[in-house]
């Protein structure tokens with residue numbers, strides 16, 4: 132993109148939202164492959180970031196904000212980051228990026244983020260909010276939307292809604308989700324993407340008239356989400372860990388909303404990215420090791436409400452699975 136007067140050029144920003152495990156990073160991987168000189172800001176609720184492992188193959192500027200959610204940290208974290216990125220952009224004759232994707236945490240209410248981009252003068256003069264995309268899982272989307280106002284806000288503010296996991300959903304689950312979406316975002320026709328497969332142009336074409344169609348903002352109570360991050364020095368026997376994680380997801384079907392991890396397994400130098408959400412452990416993906424990796428396994432658990440006993444339960448399950 133040619134920028135005749137860089138000081139006046141507004142860098143497009145695309146906000147990607149969607150509840151925990153609904154497929155944001157999977158979709159982002161697809162969109163990045165077709166974007167012109169993108170940069171990414173990834174926000175993860177857990178204090179040990181995992182998404183960067185899944186996005187690192189793109190070799191593009193990546194800022195990770197972990198250990199909280201952007202909607203609560205807009206002023207303290209997002210605003211200075213966007214200011215720094217912009218100043219670095221202006222200082223360089225060869226522009227390092229031409230657009231920015233912000234992947235919010237799965238529990239973020241996108242409203243304060245959009246509001247900042249649109250209303251904060253310094254930012255609004257230098258960034259242009261291009262549109263907001265929300266992913267929603269066909270498997271648990273209806274339940275998630277019924278339970279969590281944050282998830283409702285993600286849908287209500289979206290310019291594009293992408294239904295994921297339709298390959299795993301029953302007809303009843305899909306019908307339930309479509310009914311919820313028709314209620315929360317009647318003006319939007321949802322699109323579907325299985326494993327991120329969708330025409331990026333279809334996702335990235337925004338009709339600006341749809342912005343601010345909400346008459347009133349949703350009243351969202353303070354978050355009640357917690358995260359627990361654990362690290363392990365010894366490699367795992369994958370089958371045992373897999374069985375343990377599946378047991379754990381079934382033991383806490385309501386509270387355990389998300390698990391993610393980077394796990395080293397016996398006799399393999401490359402780590403596994405492990406993912407789970409609400410009663411489901413997804414197939415793990417092995418990714419190439421990097422020289423900067425420290426070889427320690429990490430697991431992050433996000434719960435609805437505090438599950439103080441979780442670390443102890445996990446350690447006991449791991450010990451009993453090794454005997």
Ligand SMILES: Nc1nc2c(ncn2[C@@H]2O[C@H](COP(=O)(O)OP(=O)(O)OP(=O)(O)O)[C@@H](O)[C@H]2O)c(=O)[nH]1
Pocket residue numbers: 149150151152153154155156157158182236237295296297298299324325326327389391406413414
């Ligand atoms: N079967 C199936 N799996 C999918 C689909 N889309 C994503 N996944 C899987 O769902 C899991 C979660 O996907 P992510 O892209 O990490 O979800 P996310 O929304 O970025 O997760 P958080 O950032 O933790 O909230 C991963 O194991 C993906 O491979 C899909 O359409 N079908």
